[in-house]
Amino acid sequence: MGNKVMATALPDVKLIEPEVFSDEFGFCFESFSADEFADDVSQGFNFVQDRHLRAVHRVLRGLHYQVQRPQGRLIRVIRGEVFDVAVDVRLNSPNFGKWSGEYLSADNQRQIWMPPGFAHGFVVLSDVAECVWKTTEYWFPELERCILWSDPDIGIEWPIEFGPILGTKDAAGRRLYEAENIA
Numbered sequence: 001m002g003n004k005v006m007a008t009a010l011p012d013v014k015l016i017e018p019e020v021f022s023d024e025f026g027f028c029f030e031s032f033s034a035d036e037f038a039d040d041v042s043q044g045f046n047f048v049q050d051r052h053l054r055a056v057h058r059v060l061r062g063l064h065y066q067v068q069r070p071q072g073r074l075i076r077v078i079r080g081e082v083f084d085v086a087v088d089v090r091l092n093s094p095n096f097g098k099w100s101g102e103y104l105s106a107d108n109q110r111q112i113w114m115p116p117g118f119a120h121g122f123v124v125l126s127d128v129a130e131c132v133w134k135t136t137e138y139w140f141p142e143l144e145r146c147i148l149w150s151d152p153d154i155g156i157e158w159p160i161e162f163g164p165i166l167g168t169k170d171a172a173g174r175r176l177y178e179a180e181n182i183a
Contacts, residue, residue, distance in 0.1 A: 002018065002019035002030060003016050003017060003018045003019060003030070004016070004017040004018075004019070008086075008100040008102060008112075009098070009099070009100035010088055010095055010098060010099070011095070012117075013100050013112065013114045013115075014112070015110055015111075016074075016110060016112070017109070017110050018031065018109050018110075018111070031111065032074065032134065045072045045115065045116075046136060047074070047135065047136055048135065048136065048137060048138055049134070049135045049137075049138055051133050051134075051139070052130065052131070053131045053132075054129070054130045055128070055129055056124060056127065056129075056165075057127050058124060058162055058165045059124045059167075060122070060123040060124075060149055060158075060160075060164035060165065060166055060170060061121055061123075061170060062085065062119065062121020062122060062146070063087050063120065063121040063146060063148075064119060064120055064121065065089055065144070065145055065147075066137065066143040066144055067145055067180045067182060068140075068143050069137045069140060070137065070182055071116060071135040071136055071137040071139070072116045072135065072136035072137070073113070073118075073120060073134070074112070074133055074134040075104065075112045075113075075114075075131060075133040076109070076110070076111040076131070076132060077106055077129055077131050078130050078131070078132055079126075079128060079130035080125075080126030080127065080128050080129030080130065081103060081104070081106070081124075081125045081129060082104055082122040082123060082124050082125060082131065083101055083102070083103055083104075083122060083123050083125060083158065083160075084101065084112050084120075084122045085099055085100070085120070085122060085156055086099065086101075086112065086118045086119070087147065087154055087156075087176075089117060089118065089119050089179070089181045090181070091181050091182065097153060097154055097176055099154055099155075099156050101156065103125075104122075115136075116137070116182075117182050119147050121149055123158055123159075123160055123164055125159070125160075145174070145179055145180055146169050146170060146172070146173040146174070147173050147175070147179050148173035148174060148175055148176075149166070149173060151173075153176050153177060154176055
C-alpha cells in the first residue's frame with residue numbers, strides 16, 4: 001500500500017497518511033483501495049455508505065455512535081481542518097472510555113480509520129471544514145446515541161480556547177457511564 005498506516009492512542013484506530021504525487025499543476029493520491037485497505041487496516045470490513053458534511057469554525061459534533069448496527073468509519077477532510085476524536089464505547093474492551101484525537105486537514109490529507117464500536121466527534125478549527133467518510137453500516141437515526149463531548153470521565157483534551165457551537169443533539173449528550181454502550 002502506498003499509504004503509511006500509523007498507530008494512535010487506541011490500538012484499533014489507525015491514522016493513514018497517503019502517498020501523494022504532486023507537481024506544479026496539483027496533486028493526486030489514492031484515498032481508498034479495497035484490497036490494500038482490507039489487508040492493512042480494516043480486517044475485512046466492507047463499506048456501504050459515503051457521507052459528506054460541511055461545518056463552520058467552532059462547530060463541535062459528537063460524540064456519535066450507533067448502539068446496534070455500529071459503524072466503522074474511514075474519515076478524511078477535503079476542505080479546512082478539524083480535530084477528530086474516537087472514543088472506545090465497547091463495554092468488553094480493555095480500552096473502554098479511552099480516546100484518541102488527531103488533526104485532519106485538506107493540507108495533511110490524513111485519514112482516520114475507526115472500526116465499529118467507537119464514538120466519533122470533531123471540532124472545526126478552520127473557517128469552514130468539509131469532511132467525507134465511508135461507513136461499514138448504514139446510518140439509522142433511531143439507533144444513534146450521543147456522549148457528552150466534555151464528559152470528565154473521558155477527559156478529551158480538545159485543542160480549543162473557545163466555547164464550541166453545539167447542535168441540540170450534541171448539547172444533550174449523556175455521560176459515558178449513563179449512556180447506552182455497545183456490548
